[in-house]
Amino acid sequence: MQIIYAVDLEVVGDLPALGRHELLLEHVADWLSGGSTREVLASELLNANATTLPPRREANRKLVHRDASWEVIGIPSAQSLRLSVAQDLERDVQLTTRVTVATIGEDTSLRIELSREHQGGYLSPVRDTPIFQPGILREVVMDDRLQLQIGSQKIDGKYLPIRTSSDVAVLVDVLAASHRLPIVLIHLRSPESWEVARVLSKKLIGLARVITLNFATSNQVFAHVPRAKVPFGGATLVWSDLTSPGLSFTEEEIVALGPEGVRARLMGRLAAISGLARGLDKGWRAAQARLQNEARVEAEAKVQAAIDSENLGAENTALREQVSASQSEAHLWQGLAEEAEAKGAEAEALASRAEDAERSAEYWREQYESIRQGATAEEDIDPWDRIPRLIAKTDPAPAFRALEDAAQGRIVFTEAAERSWKNISYPDPDDMAEKVRRLAMAAVELYGDNPGQIGHLDDWFMERHGLKVAMSDQVISRSPKLREFQFEDVTYSQIPHVKVRDGVKPNEVGRIHFDFDKENQRLVVNHVALKLHSR
Known part of the structure; x- marks a missing residue:
């Protein structure tokens, strides 16, 4: 039997060890019952048993027959369940998912592994087995009553953003530690890269930590750790041993492969190593x-x-x-x-x-x-020159994500901003794109180290960035519906705006509405389209 995937987790939290153990058994029972007509109760897992589960239809629509069996150890100083679920992959090849819940004294652990066994007894090549994270792992991670860790590393199924120089300093120290998990670094530049970050953080739990970078922090990390070089708009897997060559994806490869394609390639590498490093239960x-x-x-x-x-x-x-x-x-x-x-x-x-x-x-x-050789070095790339065009009545997300990246997070666009642009056919999209770009550059300077002399903000925007910014609007001020907007559970004002075009037909009057987020040192843009009202 060959172990092809293994995750070992320490389970901690406010609950006593026995409470954590019982809660994990409930998750195991729910997972075992999922997608079938046979309900397995947590109480059944307290004694050794075996059962044939009803067939379950997989994502590929194939009907899979599964046999489950479990062993139990129950003494005052140790409680443990070892569950095995076997299913046939192809002729004479069996895949087994094994889940072990163990509480030794006050320490509780969860182990999940996949193993493959060729039962034919003859010599014949076996095709690679596509590896997917067992669903029980995500279920346990989502339970707020339990906290998971590997060593001192918290396992939470989320990606960690690195936005500032101080964040970079912490990351550089983490990269130097050989006992850490492998790290997937992603340069957030496009909707595709954002989706890759979301998918990998949820589907590589316990195998790798997902960390996101902007253009500036990506270059800073590379300056300290050359092995951690991330392609522009791409991703790189950095092993725990920095001397080992990583696996990189360019921006074009991320688009071509899609999130699942990137996940599959990384899973193939990470799972094989995990099976060796975590071979013993x-x-x-x-x-x-x-x-x-x-x-x-x-x-x-x-x-x-x-x-x-x-x-x-x-x-x-x-x-x-x-x-x-x-x-x-x-x-x-x-x-x-x-x-x-x-x-x-x-x-x-x-x-x-x-x-x-x-x-x-x-x-x-x-x-x-x-x-x-002779191609432009990535260090010479200016992210402001790589902003996708704004095209009328189309999805502005690629342009907005690229602007957020170039501005190092000093500007952010809400979903409402994206909808506002997508829903109209603006007559001069290039002019709007230029004004949005200037606003993003203004945000970098405004929240940077040297914003210059700031008197009246509207004067500052005009003198330094050629933007006609209004800090008041009587109609919007009197309208509760227009006056405020919500973003990330915070209420912002929608009164400040850039006057993109004036003195033209009503269906050509452009506006960019935004607010100042002093706490997070950024501008929050909620509207990129026509004037919000007709007066």
Whole structure:
């Protein structure tokens, strides 16, 4: 049996260990029952059992037959459930999902693994198995009553944004730590890159941490850690060992592959490594060891009691029990040793294949570099020159995301701003695009280190960026519907606006409505379209 995916998590929280254990059993029962007519109760998981689950239709519409079985250890010092769900992949190839919940003393852990077994007994190539994160992991992560961690690293299924130089300093320290999880760095530049960040953070839980960068922070990270170079608008996987070559995706590859394509490629690399690094089921083994130790101690106590009572028959029985307990303990440790040896042999074989692959990759890297010599270096790219055009009555998200990136997060566009542009056919989109661009550049300067002398804000916008900004509007001020808008659970004013065009027909009067977010040091834009009212 080959382990092709493994995640080991510590489960902490305010609940006592037994409470955490029971809650995890409820999640296991819900997951086991999901998508089928056979309801498995958490109480059923307290005793060893086996059951054939009703067929379940997978995402590819294929009907899958599943067999579930579970083992249980329940003693005062250790409780553990090891559940296995087996299903046929193809001829003579079986996929098993195994979930282990273990509480040893006050420590609770959750292990989820996928393994593949070829049962035919003949030599024949087996096709690669597409690997997907088991659904139970996401269910547990979403439970606010439980907190998951790997070592000191919090596991929450979210991506972490790096927006400032101080954020970069923290990230550089994290990258230098070899005990951390692999990290996927994503340069947020387009709607596609945003979606990749969302998908990877939810579907690579426990395998990699997803971190997002803007153009400036991406370059700062690269300056400190050359291995962490992220293609413009792309993504890079940085291994825990910084000397290992990562896996990068260009902006074009992200668009071509889509979020699921990027996930599949990363999952293939990460899952294989996780199967090697986390090959042993430590929670179950620890519970077994506690059980064997208790049996041995109990047998020794019986022997001593028989000796003290000078009962020869009882002494012989107790000695046989002691021998049996010792043999069971010896078998446990022998099994561990054999399993570790097998994992070592598998690791050596994979390491040899990895060396061959690395030599091949190095060759093709050299060929690629020779082809691209003379091309513009990414460090020379000006993000302001890479803003997609605003086209009337189309989705402005690509342009808005690129402006947010170029402005280092000093400007943000709401969904309402996107809808406002998409819903109209503005007569001069290039002029609007130029005004939005100037507003984004003004935001960078306004919240930067040297905004210059600021008197009246409307004068500052005109003198430094050629923008006609109005800080008041009587009609909007009197309208509760127009006066305010919500963004990220905060109420903002919609009164400040850029006058894009005036003295023209009503259907040509352009406006950009925004507010000042002093706390987050940014402008929040809520409307990019025509005038909000007819007066």
